[in-house]
Amino acid sequence: MTVTLFVWIVVALIAIGVYLSWTAGRLDRLHSRIDAARAALDAQLLRRASVTQELATSGVLDPAASIVLYEAAHAARQAEEDHREVAESELSTALRAVFGEPAQVEAVKEVPGGEDAATELAAAVRRVPMARRFHNDSVRAARALRRHRTVRLFRLAGHAPFPLAFEMDDAPPVALADRPGT
Amino acid sequence: MKIGIVCPYSWDVPGGVQFHIRDLAEHLIGLGHTVSVLAPADDETPLPPYVVSAGRAVPVPYNGSVARLNFGFLSAARVRRWLHDGTFDVIHIHEPTSPSLGLLACWSAQGPIVATFHTSNPRSRAMIAAYPILQPALEKISARIAVSEYARRTLVEHLGGDAVVIPNGVDVGFFAKAEPKAEWQGQTLGFIGRIDEPRKGLPVLMKALPAILAAHPEARLLVAGRGDEEEAVASLPKELRERVEFLGMVSDEDKARLLRSVDVYVAPNTGGESFGIILVEALSAGAPVLASDLDAFAQVLDQGAAGDLFANEDADALAAAAIRLLGDPERRAGLRERGEAHVRRFDWATVGADILAVYETVTDGAASVAEDERSGLRARFGLARD
Numbered sequence: 108m109t110v111t112l113f114v115w116i117v118v119a120l121i122a123i124g125v126y127l128s129w130t131a132g133r134l135d136r137l138h139s140r141i142d143a144a145r146a147a148l149d150a151q152l153l154r155r156a157s158v159t160q161e162l163a164t165s166g167v168l169d170p171a172a173s174i175v176l177y178e179a180a181h182a183a184r185q186a187e188e189d190h191r192e193v194a195e196s197e198l199s200t201a202l203r204a205v206f207g208e209p210a211q212v213e214a215v216k217e218v219p220g221g222e223d224a225a226t227e228l229a230a231a232v233r234r235v236p237m238a239r240r241f242h243n244d245s246v247r248a249a250r251a252l253r254r255h256r257t258v259r260l261f262r263l264a265g266h267a268p269f270p271l272a273f274e275m276d277d278a279p280p281v282a283l284a285d286r287p288g289t
Numbered sequence: 290m291k292i293g294i295v296c297p298y299s300w301d302v303p304g305g306v307q308f309h310i311r312d313l314a315e316h317l318i319g320l321g322h323t324v325s326v327l328a329p330a331d332d333e334t335p336l337p338p339y340v341v342s343a344g345r346a347v348p349v350p351y352n353g354s355v356a357r358l359n360f361g362f363l364s365a366a367r368v369r370r371w372l373h374d375g376t377f378d379v380i381h382i383h384e385p386t387s388p389s390l391g392l393l394a395c396w397s398a399q400g401p402i403v404a405t406f407h408t409s410n411p412r413s414r415a416m417i418a419a420y421p422i423l424q425p426a427l428e429k430i431s432a433r434i435a436v437s438e439y440a441r442r443t444l445v446e447h448l449g450g451d452a453v454v455i456p457n458g459v460d461v462g463f464f465a466k467a468e469p470k471a472e473w474q475g476q477t478l479g480f481i482g483r484i485d486e487p488r489k490g491l492p493v494l495m496k497a498l499p500a501i502l503a504a505h506p507e508a509r510l511l512v513a514g515r516g517d518e519e520e521a522v523a524s525l526p527k528e529l530r531e532r533v534e535f536l537g538m539v540s541d542e543d544k545a546r547l548l549r550s551v552d553v554y555v556a557p558n559t560g561g562e563s564f565g566i567i568l569v570e571a572l573s574a575g576a577p578v579l580a581s582d583l584d585a586f587a588q589v590l591d592q593g594a595a596g597d598l599f600a601n602e603d604a605d606a607l608a609a610a611a612i613r614l615l616g617d618p619e620r621r622a623g624l625r626e627r628g629e630a631h632v633r634r635f636d637w638a639t640v641g642a643d644i645l646a647v648y649e650t651v652t653d654g655a656a657s658v659a660e661d662e663r664s665g666l667r668a669r670f671g672l673a674r675d
Contacts, residue, residue: 133425133428140428140429140431143401143431143651143653144651147653150653230646233643234646236453237432237453237650238650240452240453241431241433241453241651243451244432244433244450244452247451248449248450251449252428
């Protein structure tokens with residue numbers, strides 16, 4: 108009797124152990140997904156700021172627009188971590204202000220080399236919202252799992268910081284991203 | 290880039306998802322990428338060189354209709370082998386929630402995974418029950434794509450999280466360059482779709498037809514699609530039946546020519562559509578479109594700017610709109626022009642670039658796709674015992 112009881116207890120403990128180990132593995136995978144998504148988002152934000160700065164200094168745009176874009180792109184690149192979301196949102200606003208009209212985009216395309224610059228900028232403003240959505244989606248998945256009772260009770264997340272979403276205004280200028288949705 | 294695409298439905302059965310995957314694969318190969326598609330197929334079906342068979346799909350009742358799905362030990366083994374042999378930079382799974390190859394691939398892979406959600410079914414009880422099983426698999430997906438804003442909304446409601454919207458692609462040039470056929474021209478309405486599938490809406494159109502023919506006696510309806518032709522016209526008065534012409538199943542070329550020829554393309558679908566690729570094809574061919582006001586259709590038609598909408602399942606509204614369109618060549622020309630401009634965003638050049646942008650976003654700095662090692666679990670357990 109005691110032997111069977113003992114066997115059952117061991118089986119139950121092993122089962123719990125496997126479950127906990129599996130859940131920790133899931134959580135670990137989610138955290139590395141967030142890291143990858145965050146790196147991709149950083150890369151896209153940086154790319155957008157660089158293309159904007161390049162455009163602003165190329166003399167393709169009028170001086171006023173150049174200064175506005177340069178200022179915003181510079182601020183976005185230099186921003187401290189806790190001002191980043193605001194600075195990037197301001198860059199989005201600046202881009203929307205300058206490239207709100209299709210005529211402005213056409214004017215850029217007409218100068219030599221402007222076609223490439225416009226295509227690059229269009230790709231950059233399109234990819235930022237994409238990367239941000241993927242990042243926030245992974246953050247949501249990780250948070251959902253971390254709120255789970257078992258995960259909290261057994262501290263399966265270890266010392267990993269609680270993941271935070273990246274919130275910013277990333278709406279692209281209409282004239283550059285003429286697509287439905289997103 | 291080495292790209293693996295997983296198709297959940299039988300390659301030998303024609304369907305929207307299959308066509309989408311075929312066109313996507315061919316577009317990507319055309320751009321110089323290496324593409325392998327894993328799809329269920331009979332062993333004797335001839336397959337294009339880029340398709341790898343995952344074995345025969347088994348017909349099972351699922352979600353209100355009989356679906357042909359792949360599951361079980363053998364399929365899982367084939368998925369693993371494909372992943373192992375492919376060494377892909379990214380895998381793109383279609384319909385990851387259907388209990389077929391998509392879900393199996395999600396289970397057995399790790400690394401950059403992109404998933405496209407095509408359908409926007411209301412949440413089924415099976416999905417609620419399977420949620421705890423689905424969740425760990427779906428967590429692995431690094432990027433989700435929804436084919437329409439509507440599909441994205443249902444996805445967010447059912448599974449949480451978010452997705453980017455990338456519409457299905459169409460080879461606009463193929464439809465725009467098709468040669469119109471004289472015998473299909475002159476006051477013609479077109480309908481393409483399964484005749485015996487009520488959701489495609491042919492019964493609504495048949496109900497509206499007497500009124501349309503009363504106003505435009507020389508009008509004709511051309512119907513392309515499989516199904517019982519006698520039954521379809523049974524509700525019509527005998528003398529009107531000859532105004533309906535059945536073309537049966539048509540080839541892609543004939544479909545394009547039909548769309549080029551008709552004066553109005555009618556899409557009276559009553560539901561179950563998450564995108565409406567046929568509308569995009571009609572717009573590409575320059576056909577003025579009249580469609581029911583389903584969410585998905587309204588979005589493709591730019592809320593009515595690129596095509597006329599009528600109240601869903603309302604035969605009178607359909608008749609009134611069709612009569613107005615048939616009698617107004619200027620309005621048709623206007624729709625044609627706006628449609629052709631609007632449809633460019635659905636061209637493969639645009640859609641393919643967006644999908645590649647997603648691939649690049651998730652592969653940036655990430656390792657390539659590999660089998661999800663179950664031995665890793667053992668190693669963890671070994672550590673736990675130490």
